[in-house]
Amino acid sequence: MDSFRVYAVPLKSLRNGIHRFNWTLDSSFFEHFEASPIRKGVFKVSMELDKQDDLSSFQLNIEGSYKSVCDRCLANIEIPVNQQYQLYVKTSLEVVSDPSLICLSPGEVELKMAGIFYDYICLSLPITQTINCGQMESPPCDKDILSRIQSADDFQSEETVWDALKKLKEN
Known part of the structure; x- marks a missing residue:
């Protein structure tokens, strides 16, 4: 070219x-x-x-x-x-x-x-x-999306598949 x-x-x-x-x-x-x-x-x-x-x-x-x-x-x-x-x-x-x-x-x-x-x-x-973006004064992040991700993470962290396997192992 x-x-x-x-x-x-x-x-x-x-x-x-x-x-x-x-x-x-x-x-x-x-x-x-x-x-x-x-x-x-x-x-x-x-x-x-x-x-x-x-x-x-x-x-x-x-x-x-x-x-x-x-x-x-x-x-x-x-x-x-x-x-x-x-x-x-x-x-x-x-x-x-x-x-x-x-x-x-x-x-x-x-x-x-x-x-x-x-x-x-x-x-x-x-x-x-x-x-x-945590170190920025005015981050370009979409706070609504980030809060939805955080709430989904909180919901999933209550009990994971690994916790169920640990319970089986203890019994």
């Missing part, structure tokens, strides 16, 4: 040594990926590349947030993300099964990073879409 050209790193034209790159990925970036879990969000990706002749090292720092619906109370929330990843790139014709190592053919002049950014951001997302 031509819109992803800005996320390409020109490996062949760079001299050996340390190089730094910065990108900002917004909602328009995620629109290009079908079934993306992120619809609205902004992420800053900073990358430090240590280019060498045989093996180049990429240190990626992904920081940002995205909007989601809380799994607990269904309120609209903003979830922060902050992760670091290490990636290695070498020029070779062999295929390697290591997910942190990318092998480029000798004719490749650039490394397209858009798919890598997308994959790493998706790996950084929490499994449950919740935030710690």
Whole structure:
């Protein structure tokens, strides 16, 4: 995609040594990926590349947030993300099964990073879409839903299946 050209790193034209790159990925970036879990969000990706002749090292720092619906109370929330990843790139014709190592053919002049950014951001997302609203001054939580959940939890905690099994064990 031509819109992803800005996320390409020109490996062949760079001299050996340390190089730094910065990108900002917004909602328009995620629109290009079908079934993306992120619809609205902004992420800053900073990358430090240590280019060498045989093996180049990429240190990626992904920081940002995205909007989601809380799994607990269904309120609209903003979830922060902050992760670091290490990636290695070498020029070779062999295929390697290591997910942190990318092998480029000798004719490749650039490394397209858009798919890598997308994959790493998706790996950084929490499994449950919740935030710690107890520490916020004005939490976005739906208090009505949370009170219903609490009353249902109180009802279930009166006697559980495990309590019935404990009674059988005691007899």
